[in-house]
Amino acid sequence: MSQTRNVAILIFDDVEVLDFCGPFEVFGVTGVNDPVKPFHVYTVAEKDGPVIARNNLSINPNHTIHDGPKPDIILVPGGMGTRREMHNPVLTEWIRQQNTQTEMTLSVCTGSLMLATAGVIDGLSATTHRGAIDLLKEIAPRTSVQENVRYVDNGRVITSAGISAGIDMSLHVVARLLGPAVAAATAYHMQYDYWQPAETEAP
Numbered sequence: 001m002s003q004t005r006n007v008a009i010l011i012f013d014d015v016e017v018l019d020f021c022g023p024f025e026v027f028g029v030t031g032v033n034d035p036v037k038p039f040h041v042y043t044v045a046e047k048d049g050p051v052i053a054r055n056n057l058s059i060n061p062n063h064t065i066h067d068g069p070k071p072d073i074i075l076v077p078g079g080m081g082t083r084r085e086m087h088n089p090v091l092t093e094w095i096r097q098q099n100t101q102t103e104m105t106l107s108v109c110t111g112s113l114m115l116a117t118a119g120v121i122d123g124l125s126a127t128t129h130r131g132a133i134d135l136l137k138e139i140a141p142r143t144s145v146q147e148n149v150r151y152v153d154n155g156r157v158i159t160s161a162g163i164s165a166g167i168d169m170s171l172h173v174v175a176r177l178l179g180p181a182v183a184a185a186t187a188y189h190m191q192y193d194y195w196q197p198a199e200t201e202a203p
Contacts, residue, residue: 005103005177007041008071010091010111011061014081015053018163019108023075026170030178030186038178044068046090054079065094073173074098077166078109078129085114086139092118099157104173107159108166115159116140124154129162171195 007027009020020043027039045051045061052058062068076095085091095118099105107115112128115121116139125144128136137145146152151160151169153176160169171192175183187195 004037005039005072006069007039007073007075008044008063008068008098009041009075009077010065010095011043011045011051011053011059011077012081012085012091013052014079014084015051015077016079016109016163017053017055017057019077019079019111019166020053020075022164022167023077023106023108023170025190026167026174026186029189030174030182032186032189038182040069042068046088065091071098071102073104073106074102075106075108075166075170076111076114078107078111078113078132078162082110082113086117095120103156105157106169106173108169109160109162110135112136112159113139115157116143120157121154121159124157125152126154126157126159127152127161128159131162167192168195 009024011020024041027041031038042062044063044065046065048064050058050060099120105120109129110132112126121140122142125146127146127149133147150165151158158169160166171183171187174186
């Protein structure tokens with residue numbers, strides 16, 4: 001029986017909705033019929049109180065970054081809010097510290113900008129939303145920025161392209177940790193027919 005892994009998804013104002021909700025759904029429904037769920041997925045924010053996502057969707061985070069369960073996996077989504085939060089020393093330091101002890105650190109879309117300013121992707125390969133490729137190259141000169149891929153797997157650190165690509169990356173993580181059959185069953189449950197069990201490794 002697999003252990004239950006804690007998956008902390010960071011949210012902040014102007015976060016892209018599908019960036020965090022897609023992975024939340026993947027990890028949340030994996031092993032949906034199992035007596036012990038393989039993932040405990042929850043949202044964290046810098047402070048208590050509602051977070052206002054894209055298109056004014058109001059979300060109540062489960063925890064703050066100061067009081068949540070110790071994560072095994074963290075996921076940093078994107079959205080226009082990353083342009084502000086990539087300069088937020090509280091969040092970048094949290095990402096940096098968590099990355100020293102997580103099993104995996106993940107980003108979706110422009111969440112890679114926050115990984116960059118936290119120093120997480122220095123010397124690694126990464127991707128981001130197609131509209132932010134040049135910005136990521138600018139702020140992460142020591143990172144090999146990959147275009148036209150759904151996700152890039154460096155082993156511990158995995159980044160995905162924009163928005164819906166976070167679903168593919170999350171299913172890839174499920175396949176790596178629990179096997180392709182579990183990932184395929186998760187995609188089937190979600191009626192997500194796009195995903196294929198093929199890895200995109202860092203060059």
